[in-house]
Amino acid sequence: MAQMNMIQALNSAMDIMLARDPNVVVLGEDVGYFGGVFRVTDGLQRKYGEHRVLDTPIAEGAIVGAAIGMGVNGLRPVAEVQFADYIYPACDQIFSELARLRYRSAGDFWAPVTIRTPCGGGIRGGQTHSQSPEGIFTHVCGIKVVMPSTPYDAKGLLIASIEDDDPVVFFEPKRLYNGPFDGDANKPAVPWSTHPKGEVPDGYYTVPIGKAEIVRKGTAVTMVAYGTMIYVCEAAAKALGIDAEIIDVRSMVPLDTDTICTSVRKTGRCLIAHEATRFSGFGAELSATIQEECFWDLEAPIGRVAGWDTPYPHAFEWEYFPGPLRVAAALKAVMEAA
């Protein structure tokens, strides 16, 4: 075991997979010689060479398009899109090609591509470096969508994604790269060394895709979240002194409906939280599924906390971000209803 932040954990996952499987390649803007703008691929090109860790032109559609072709030819590409906000030029290749290749060819062709991309706000990134577009990808049939919230899960889920024969879009909540963050920007930054999930095995292991995790057991209410919002939920529940059960979704597609619904049936109350905008966000899918599965066990309407339905504003970072105040208010409403 070692102390790792999320950057080191992700780096370790790729390091291990590049060593274990000669077909694994890493490609993207600035990922090679420089080691990535967030340092996630630091040292990998030195170790595995320019043919396995490729610097690419600034063309996300081409990065994903080429990765698909590589995948069809037996490689396991790990493509980095430098910010989730830059992924849109690649969306035709992801939505129309990567997601549907297996289906349209009746299983004869597929491309085991993993697309890593840092997402989320809280870093003063303005409207082009703060977005959380995961919900858009969950609406596409044929791609798996995951987002870890700890270094341990980041490494295990990334290894599982690289080994998966289906394409995976792997969102990295970049505000969590260096430490857990509870949404209060006035507090000093907390490093991962203070958190039990900053303890990461040095070697190979996987965290299965499609399994949520109960990160805090509780009886009063179920809080369903992922990424940075896990820590915001913890802080809000603690501030109100509510015995909340907190579930880290981790994998949006496939979704672990059982874990979520078992919890909601037990607690009878549910609050969903994500950074992404609210309207048609992934929270809407969660809310609808929970309502369908757990209606007769619910004691209150399901609550939803999200980013406002505006682009991410640079000057109003903390009024925009769904921080502990907004989550606590919503939690209170869910607890007091009915």
Added chain:
Amino acid sequence: MARRSRLHIPRHHSRPGEEPDFSYLETSPAGAVPRPDVNARVRDIGHLSIDLVRVLDDSHVAVGPWNPHLEVQDLQIGLRHMLLTRIFDERMQRAQRQGKTSFYMRCLGEEAVSVAQGMALRPKDMLFPAYRNQGLYVVRGRPLVDLMCQLLSNTRDMCKGRQLPVMYHWAEGRIFSISGNLTTQFPQAVGWAMAAAIKGEDDIAVSWIGEGSSAEADFHHAMLFASVYMAPVILNIVNNQWAISTFQGFAGGEQRSFAARGPGYGMAGIRVDGNDFLAVHAVTQWAAERARTGAGPTLIEHVTYRGAAHSTSDDPARYRPKDDYEKWPLGDPVLRLKNHLIALGEWSEERHAALAQELEAHVIESWKEAVQYGTLTDGPRLNRDLMFQDVFKEMPEHLRKQREQLRTEQGV
């Protein structure tokens, strides 16, 4: 008068009711274009992207440095493949008109592109076709019955009923799945080729798009990656002059050839007479050897003409003269190879008629077999459960539930 900016709207030279006018087409005499070494530097071979490589002259003789000197037997096989492709197309067009299938796309006039290129490549080279490359399947020997079953979306459909007719694929034959979205396969072919180079294999990738879809971003993505990494790939633009109703001027073909985009990206570009079987074969061999020996990718522009409608849903009489195709200056690829073989004393009208009859019978026989496995409207149908397979490698729970729901809905 003061000079001022103006908007140029490309206009086609001839519209319905007018005399076909191909004065815009720049050609070179057969045999006139030099053939450089396959390892020539891009900066020294810029002329290849402007001139027009032609081998067959007006008296049906093969001339000049690009003559591939093919065996007579190969020429006869090429003719056979092209003719079979054409007869297959005609028959499938009729089947669509009879309501047996929903949609079809012919490649009339473009047969030499797929057939000559398919024959010039190695069987292990990976092909990323567009939807008018059925000749590749003929060259690589996929039984017509299999293609017909795809067109019919029947119980033996290779796509399990998931794709529009014509969107074939063949993993063993190394022909990639046709998307239906244009040009997406171009950067994928480059990625495939990059992987071959990374793995140290000498297979190359080859892909095709129309001149119209060279306007898509994926074209530029593919060109950039191919040239940056010197990927072992051949990228083909089949310039058949038409993208549905939009003529090649709107894809940027008025000011400069499509092939010239090759040198623009730092790779070889060749403009070839796409209706000249020998010329297409020769430039493909050149580009394949160049790719295989590490000298980099090539962009080939095939100057040809879309003789038929875009698809069975299109009526070209609404946007071009009815006799446009007959007046096309580069002629018909099947006729030109046939006349070449006759000039060589290796073919005759009688043999040609007999071959056509034989191939016609083969297509009809294949069709009779294919419809036994069902059509879109009659006969056995695919199991509807197949709808839920292959979205993922393993079916997730939510799809299992939906499959059950459909079974209940259908009273199964």
